[in-house]
Amino acid sequence: MSPNHRKRRCHARGLSAEAAVCAVLVRDGWTILGRRLRTEAGEIDVVAVTADLLAVVEVKARRTLAEAALALGARQRARLLAAAEILLAQHPEWSRPGMRFDLMVVDASGTVRRIADAFRLEN
Secondary structure (H helix, E strand, O other), X not given: OOHHHHHHHHHHHHHXXXXXXXXXXXXXXXXXXXXXEEEOOEEEEEEEEOOOEEEEEEEEEOOOHHHHHOOOOHHHHHHHHHHHHXXXXXXXXXXXXXXXXXXXXXXXXXXXXXXXXXXXXXX
């Protein structure tokens, strides 16, 4: 398989996983404010809200849910924190009383699981 074909396939799998995650979020009562939001610090996959909670959601798709859950490393967490700070400065209207970083994982069969409050800003 050529590198370009593999890259396109991974991109399509990522888009499909993000769509599945958004469908689950909406089903669970969340409102999607944005997908694939680019900032100077990096991209945020999904931002979703309820009346009192804002969630910055990172989506990981792998063969198994366990592999997907392990795919979020320290550098990426730091990038997500920085990107969220930029995004919220640009969109103060998105502010809610609570905020968290969720990891939503998708396996090869399309099963979606949420790891709520997956990480926090370390002091």
